Amino acid sequence: MENVLEIKDIQKSFGDNHVLKGISVSVNKGEVISIIGSSGSGKSTLLRCATLLEKADSGSIKYHDTYVAKTENDKEVYLSKKELNKVKSYFGLVFQQFNLFPHYSVLKNVMDAPISVQKRDKAVVEEEARELLKKMGLEDKADAYPCELSGGQQQRVAIARALALKPDILFFDEPTSALDPELTGEVLKIIRNLAEEKMTMVIVTHEMSFARAVSNRVIFMDGGYIVEEGDPEEVFGNPKQERTKQFLRNYQQ
């Protein structure tokens, strides 16, 4: 199996707050992994470390064969900025708050990074962007501005924007948490379609039934540790750890 991402034993503190206490995750090509856990369990921080928005204090992060960060002589060493930029093209991130560019049209939101970051041909990029929007069910919104869209539509544009860079792995940070309950479905459906196309994805989510249905593997985090990890049917249907049982019980209520 081709390995896309390998995180080994990473630690992260914010001041006295020890958020990640040695987390290891390995993601193979085509895998869909859901990370669940209560607020403050460290799951978002893990995602932010993986997407280089935060720097880990120790441990290693490896995309394909490239070590982005590793501990050498007790010091965490990251790649140079230039090399990091190359690694950044390996992954995409979909934010909880969408973070679309409000002054760009939907089409420009999707097209701009491939053109100005990857320096790709504009005509080709536009064709692909329109194709992506079609896939997101937004082909008629290409010229609209984000402020004219619903939250669910904005999040679908954000997914298209991330996909336009052709990442090998796509991260989702609670992609439906900022949405009205009736709008979560349309976003989850898109993610489910991507899973069927064998897109490699890591999803931090509070949507338990979705996580159970869509993922190949579920990771339950608590207090900065991975408490339980495995097949979704196992983790949800027959959790081994007391803490996992407790967490899932609270969710079913």
Next chain:
Amino acid sequence: MSLFTMILKMSEGLGRTCAIFFLTILFALPLGMVVALLRMSKRKVVSAVTRFIISVLRGTPLMLQLLAVTYGPYYLFGFSVSRNKLVPVIIAFAINYAAYFAEIYRGGIESISKGQYEACEVLGYTKAQTFFKVILPQVVKRIMPSVTNEVVTLVKDTSMAFTVSYQEMFTIGKQIANSQTSFMPFIVAGVFYFVFNAIVDFVMGWFEKKLNYYH
């Protein structure tokens, strides 16, 4: 002196009034951005020094700054900045307005959410691309009302140039008022400023509307 002659004579100074106005805008707008970025510098010394300079420029009268730039060098070092008085006048105006613009820019930049920067970072934009493509356009839209305020004030502040006897419209008006013992030149000046600002309002309003395609 007839009202017509009065208006004609004062109009001769309007070119200089406009020169102060447009040159100040031309220099103060970009200079303000430089000052704002220094003010937000992560290096504490840079930001503290900039902060102090801004507080001096905003905390002392523009009139005093005009006098300082025009006559200060002569009293201190025995030379003048330039024989053309427009030069020290523009220097004083541009520096003073840059301080105000800098604080407006800073407010605008700090109001942009962290998520915009993070989106840029993940998408791989360089720092320059992030600033010029994503942050600055949004800042410009947000600060338009405050900038309009400053620009309107600038129109009226051009009259301060009379303190260094720069022959702009108001200075001429003041001289006529003195020699003719008439209040009329001040009324004429008031009308000039009002019309000038009506145009400024119109232009800035048009610009604001152009930026209204999103929110």
